[in-house]
Amino acid sequence: MSKQETITVIKKKLEQKEFSNKWLEQLKTDERKGVQKLLKQYNQKQEKALQLHEQFIHMTKIETELYETGIDLIAGVDEVGRGPLAGPVVAAAVILPKDFYLPGLNDSKQLTIEQRDHFYETIYKQAMAIGIGQADAKEIDYYNIYQSSKLAMKRAVDSLKQQPNYLLVDAMKIDSLLIEQQSIVKGDAKSISIAAASVIAKVTRDRLMAEIGEVYPMYQFERNVGYGTKAHLNALRKHGPTPYHRRSFQPVRQYT
Incomplete structure (x- = not known):
């Protein structure tokens, strides 16, 4: 044989x-x-x-338990971009179908770029609805990063084409929304809906920063996505902040 x-x-x-x-x-x-x-x-x-x-x-345990109570439209909500010196904070809200199956999907920080891109395309094809929300650098400077993250999340939920009847939110509560919701610490590693939102938000923001990087190539945003790398800090010292820099953040503040 x-x-x-x-x-x-x-x-x-x-x-x-x-x-x-x-x-x-x-x-x-x-x-x-x-x-x-x-x-x-x-x-x-x-x-x-x-x-x-x-x-x-x-x-999927959290989602399954909610489905069993009659809740059928669950939106996972997550944001990325709290720590960078430049660029917006970006949030995503994702409603997945009950039969969604994508083994390997996890917190976007645990995935490779190739995995994130693959999952991003798959989620967009299979999701019932996806909403994206942002809060730009000026709003972050005005409101602070925490409140801006909530604002981006609210905008993501508001932009959904289908109204969810329950929200699973990573590590915070969106007070301005009347939808029933649950805040889950490290939710992107515990809920498949939040993990999907994490991937959508991460890839969306990374691609946006790459586009900004084409306008301001000296900052290498396509590589650092706005974080304070050595090359980024050197460019900031030499050229000063762009309109996308968060001027309330150190070390940007010292160059304004």
């Missing part, structure tokens, strides 16, 4: 999962090192897939 098959054929079968359990069991007796290496890789992938599945199920 497997001893008559080439390693290339075995590899293709494992990748495409075109085999029976009996074939897989017989493969374990194949003494070729290349075959055993393929089998080990396959088992590792299966174990990783199971871990991601279990993680996903765990992250």
Whole structure:
């Protein structure tokens, strides 16, 4: 059986999962090192897939419990961009369908750029509704970053084409909204809806900062997304702040 098959054929079968359990069991007796290496890789992938599945199920627990009470339109809400010296704070509100399944989706900070971009496209294709909200540098300077984050979140919820009947919000409460809501600390790692909002907000803001970086290339916003890297601080010292800089933040304040 497997001893008559080439390693290339075995590899293709494992990748495409075109085999029976009996074939897989017989493969374990194949003494070729290349075959055993393929089998080990396959088992590792299966174990990783199971871990991601279990993680996903765990992250849907809050939503599942709400669905069971009759709540059917849940919006996850999250924001990104509190810490940078430049650029807006960006929030996203996302309503996912009940049958949404995307193993590996997690807090955007835990994902690679490639994973975020992939999940971003998938969420946009499958979500029932997505809303984006921003508060720019001037508003951040006027209101402070905490209140501006709430403002961006409210704008994200208000921009949804479908009105949610429940909100899951990462680590804060949006007082200006009358919708029933739950604040969840580290919610982007506990709720799949908040994790989806985290990815949408992060990718949206990163792309926006890249666009701003084309206008102000000396600040390297496409790399640092507004955070105070050495190159950013050197450019700030040399050229002064742009209209996108938060002038109430140090060290921007000393150059205004």
